[in-house]
Amino acid sequence: MMSIASQVFLLFYAVIYGALFTISDRWRPFSMRHGSRQGAWRSVLSVIFFGVFPGLYFIWAFLRWLTIQGKDPVVLAVAIYSVAPLYAFHFIWSWFVRAHKDIFYSAEEQSREPVCKALGWVGSERVPTWIRALMVAFFLIGPIALLVFVPIGRSSVEGENDMKQAIAAIVNMREWVLVAITAVYVVLTYFVLKTMRDEGRKAAVTRTHELLWRVMMDYRSTEMLLAVDGLWRFYDIHKRDFLEEYERLREYEHIKIMELPPGQQTAAVTGTLHYQRRVVSHFYQFLATLHDLGAIADSMLYSYWGERTLRIINDIIIPVEIMLAEKFKTDSPGFRATIESLQRLYEGSNQRIPT
Numbered sequence: 001m002m003s004i005a006s007q008v009f010l011l012f013y014a015v016i017y018g019a020l021f022t023i024s025d026r027w028r029p030f031s032m033r034h035g036s037r038q039g040a041w042r043s044v045l046s047v048i049f050f051g052v053f054p055g056l057y058f059i060w061a062f063l064r065w066l067t068i069q070g071k072d073p074v075v076l077a078v079a080i081y082s083v084a085p086l087y088a089f090h091f092i093w094s095w096f097v098r099a100h101k102d103i104f105y106s107a108e109e110q111s112r113e114p115v116c117k118a119l120g121w122v123g124s125e126r127v128p129t130w131i132r133a134l135m136v137a138f139f140l141i142g143p144i145a146l147l148v149f150v151p152i153g154r155s156s157v158e159g160e161n162d163m164k165q166a167i168a169a170i171v172n173m174r175e176w177v178l179v180a181i182t183a184v185y186v187v188l189t190y191f192v193l194k195t196m197r198d199e200g201r202k203a204a205v206t207r208t209h210e211l212l213w214r215v216m217m218d219y220r221s222t223e224m225l226l227a228v229d230g231l232w233r234f235y236d237i238h239k240r241d242f243l244e245e246y247e248r249l250r251e252y253e254h255i256k257i258m259e260l261p262p263g264q265q266t267a268a269v270t271g272t273l274h275y276q277r278r279v280v281s282h283f284y285q286f287l288a289t290l291h292d293l294g295a296i297a298d299s300m301l302y303s304y305w306g307e308r309t310l311r312i313i314n315d316i317i318i319p320v321e322i323m324l325a326e327k328f329k330t331d332s333p334g335f336r337a338t339i340e341s342l343q344r345l346y347e348g349s350n351q352r353i354p355t
Helices: 002-026 037-065 073-081 084-101 117-123 129-147 156-171 175-219 222-237 244-257 264-268 271-292 298-304 307-328 333-352
Strands: none
Touching: 002 037, 002 073, 002 084, 002 117, 037 084, 037 129, 084 129, 129 156, 156 175, 175 271, 222 244, 222 271, 222 307, 244 264, 244 271, 244 298, 244 307, 271 307, 271 333, 298 333, 307 333
16 A cells, blocks of 8 residues: 655645646757757657656656655655656756757757747856756755665565664754754855846846847848838938828829739839838837836847837828828727837837937
């Protein structure tokens, strides 16, 4: 009959193993798509750390817990703690992958979701050695060391007594030793939390720069350059009756495009002023959303897009959007929220960058 301790160990082991296996799917540990050699190496590593090691450890630990009968809270707590090596196998695997991602992921695999996001989330910097040593000691060595005290081949009562005696021997150490150990753990905890906070900030900065870089690449594209230039030239020529002239040109271009064969219409649309206005408008709507979400700090955003650059929102984008919404009866709460978001983006430049 299974002991209470072995049942607790079995339950927690199954739950944690299943949870870690589910979480690991974002890394595609067993996938060998694209015929990559890196995928094969990754699968081998995954079999070792997600299959072989957990399986061998489970057999060894479970057999030891079968010798322990009783419901002592300390024993049950140790049974739960003995599941910790599963975490160790998981983060050791992630250390290997992060330190040598070019060995375990091809360039194409690194560019695909969800692997791309998973690799970007953990970053590329190495985990400090002292943190790795502390995590291995706590999650791997500690549980194994405690389980060594569980005897095999003795009676259940003897096994339980030996476990209690081993724990009692640790608890009954001299007071100054306990104080020293407590102090060490407090210091280590402080540095762990500090490191986690610093790493979180670095990761946030990295994500911000990556996002900003992608936005800048869109802004610097040839299509965007021609669109902005075309809108300003048209605005300068028809400043007094800009909206009327814009609508007149839009209808004229639409009629001409409809007269073309279907195969030529797509290429013709990209050269219209209306299409160029949509390109610019959608870009700034996206930038305004990032601004509202705080994804890019204002100091960074407005250092690239000042008042003169964003003036196109106030002078061209918003007036045309409102005019078209009135004409085609597309006004809605969502549309008004978009306009307000664009206005906040432009007004923020006025508050930070002098004209």
